[in-house]
Amino acid sequence: MTYLFNDPINFREDMIEGYVAAYSRMVERIPDASGVRIAGGAHKGKVGVLVGGGSGHYPAFCGMVGRGFATGAVIGDVFTSPPGEQCYRCGKGVDGGAGVVFSYGRYSGDVMNFSMGEMRLEMEGIDVRQVIVTDDVAASPNFDERRGVAGDFYVFKALGASAWRGDSLDTVEALGNRVNQWTRTFGIAFSGCTLPGKSEPLFTVAPGKMELGMGIHGEPGIETGDMASASEIAKLLVDKVLSDAPLDAPSRAAVMINGLGATKYEEMFVLYGSVHKLLQAAGIDIYKPLVGEFATSLNMAGCSLTVSWMDAELQALYDYPVESPAFTTWG
Amino acid sequence: MTYLFNDPINFREDMIEGYVAAYSRMVERIPDASGVRIAGGAHKGKVGVLVGGGSGHYPAFCGMVGRGFATGAVIGDVFTSPPGEQCYRCGKGVDGGAGVVFSYGRYSGDVMNFSMGEMRLEMEGIDVRQVIVTDDVAASPNFDERRGVAGDFYVFKALGASAWRGDSLDTVEALGNRVNQWTRTFGIAFSGCTLPGKSEPLFTVAPGKMELGMGIHGEPGIETGDMASASEIAKLLVDKVLSDAPLDAPSRAAVMINGLGATKYEEMFVLYGSVHKLLQAAGIDIYKPLVGEFATSLNMAGCSLTVSWMDAELQALYDYPVESPAFTTWG
């Protein structure tokens, strides 16, 4: 259930207002737009990185705005792609004169709306590139037709680092796409989630069952399986992700267990213990793994495994220090 | 529900193993003990800060171990104080020769077990101080008899900063106690939580109701109220906390909305928007507020408001940069 809201119609607006009030030391509202950007605005001469999508996924997307990370985020209603007009306004709001990269997980509504925003910006002479994340191996056998889920994080992290250190638009775009090529995710759900103001969940999972390959918008899974122990689930996730491992990737990889909202940290650590061993046994050189919440689905119970392979060039981007409301590192 | 586990009896052990595997770049297992400490072990000449309590509260307590933060954490079973023997072993594991501070939220089991650990350490000539957090205004009219809940974070943060910069044991202890004196929390719950392996929640909240002043161990609230809008709940939380505001505190204060597990970020931002305005209207000079999960209760739905007043001395500790698996800042 979603419990805390005023008028559900104003949920997004109330949320943005509270978010900006809480983290004004790092982010600010983009004037007249449904989005936020780094406090002080876009940096002259740096590529602007605009991430986004619907809300309900915090810290995706607005929690990942800050130094070394995304320049801004455009914020849609819960589980709803932001309108093209907002993509345009926020794109303009992160432009520092060196071009703008739009990055988001692939969903048809997002593709349409960001593309409409891109057209508007290009009409004004702003060079816009789109780095579309397609990490969800459950969504399609064809890499390009997949949805974007928790793997967003690694792509955004690389784009942010590349833009922040001053790379050109071509370079930022190319590096972001390289990360996406080497990132794979598979997720499972144990319970559905409920939109603000609604009393019924978007889907339910029968007791003793789990949904395999669900989306992060309350879409049910592609398959229903029997509930299993943490170590069995670890095996399933590792098998699904590795069965689609990129053939050209080196052995080093970042690894993430992402919680969907109601599956808590202790559980995820139990899961990670088994995942770690299985990935090591599969020859993966695990680098700075993460266990936490990176792309949630309101309070859905469930989690996903992401593996993002990297060479030295991509590792430097992953190591680049970031400061944002949701994720900060010393390097 | 808690979904991810193997044998529930091994939940704590499985969790610690996964946690250390995930964050070996920051923490390590304390040998032969149910706890973790900063990677590389205690620093010679620095005061050791050992935090802890039961598990099920991540990032409290083990997520707050790292540079500038706690030196180590002793980890009990879910919602269960660690045994005195483990407090002793972990206390020993964080001793750098300058004495050890135990810090934890006040619960009778924790007080007994940490005190047993303290006795053992003192028999070995290690000077131990206890900084016991008592921030929960719901628990008792008498400050000293209150439980410790999300306010732990501010006390640990100050202890960690003070110890890390090299303060003496007396100073570290005194600063921690000063933060506790000026920290107040009030919490509410919308649903109960379920222990690993159990199918029934520890308590249930009737539809349309909320529990006021619940603990973070699945203890129900001290009162049941009607569910209300986010802005009404903001008013209730602010009133409860400010009605017990310390009389001697300056106007500046850190503010935290802490989620108990299943109440998600977007909801908490909606709540924070109203809290922010109410606190400002009450004359509070809000400093670096936080909205997120700091002391959870497995996947309970609910949240709490903490206000931690500070003068310049305490602000310097709050500003001190930290790096830990769950919380990192640049300062």
Added chain:
Amino acid sequence: MAEHAEIAAAALDAALAAILEHEDELGKLDSVAGDGDHGAGMARGFRAAVAADRNGSAGQIIANAGMAFANTAGGASGALVGMFIMSAGAALTDPIDAAKVHAALTKGIEAMVRLGKGQVGEKTMLDTLIPFAAAYGEAAQAGLSVRAAWEQALPAAEAGMKSTAQMIPKRGRSSVLREKSLGTQDPGATSIYYVLAAVGRVLAEHCP
């Protein structure tokens, strides 16, 4: 003609009312295989559409409404329906007759197809819109009035909407879930039918 402009405005009001009446149902249809936001999104879109500038001709009013819809609703349907309304409105020049309305529908559908790359049979709103426009075109060619042609074409829209229940989705958020949505009508096809029916009622009341 001032009267056509008033009818256009009334049609938008009626569309909003129809969507609000069915908002929950549309959300539930969308939650079967999608993300459950279709009712809320259409409501947001039409709320903005009725609040848009209502000066000018019927076509201008509709185009403004479509722009407001696209700028506000969000989601796939926000872009698609917004572009449809906007393009249809832009094509609808005075004086209005059934042939002009058919041309406007055709332009609207073209814009939607350009954006979404869809076609009939893929379980989308196009399964309601395309048969409706085809039937409307025939009726217009047979010399029926704006209103009579609309009446005659509505059953084709309804049949199109209903046919989506037996389709497997190829576009949009629900396309990952293929079989899951079998037996359930497409939310977009359904909402568009409600809008078309509501517009029909306005025409029946106001048109000669």
Added chain:
Amino acid sequence: MAEHAEIAAAALDAALAAILEHEDELGKLDSVAGDGDHGAGMARGFRAAVAADRNGSAGQIIANAGMAFANTAGGASGALVGMFIMSAGAALTDPIDAAKVHAALTKGIEAMVRLGKGQVGEKTMLDTLIPFAAAYGEAAQAGLSVRAAWEQALPAAEAGMKSTAQMIPKRGRSSVLREKSLGTQDPGATSIYYVLAAVGRVLAEHCP
């Protein structure tokens, strides 16, 4: 005496079995106003207790078991019950008779009170233990055997346990919730009664 040592070991085994049988019930009692872990904690404690070193006298076996309990169980009850068993065991020197058992119970209770600062009437395990020890002392003074005194004292423990249902807690995790627990027996008072009863059955089987 080897035989007393064996009885002590059997009593610990029986205590574990009794707790495992009632683990869920104890957890549920604790969840009424506490955190629901009492069953799991007592089980963890007695599992460690039965795995502790069983060389030496009955007193030594019990003291070792108490140490293992305290080192493993965690929670308020881990410390309190662990200290109780350890202190009672340490006081139980051979040769054993009813007076010695009474003295051991008294030492155990003293240790628990020193640690937890509790007293009768506060809705804790002391409400089972203290009446039991008092009744046992009377029976011992009246010349009853270890086993007969235990039998005679058990009803006092049961009555003490039951009396906690009407008490308002002053100690421990549930003390914040005062009225909530009215009508529910204290989990610790209950688990201790199950342990005392189980020990009684072992004595009945093995003692003359």
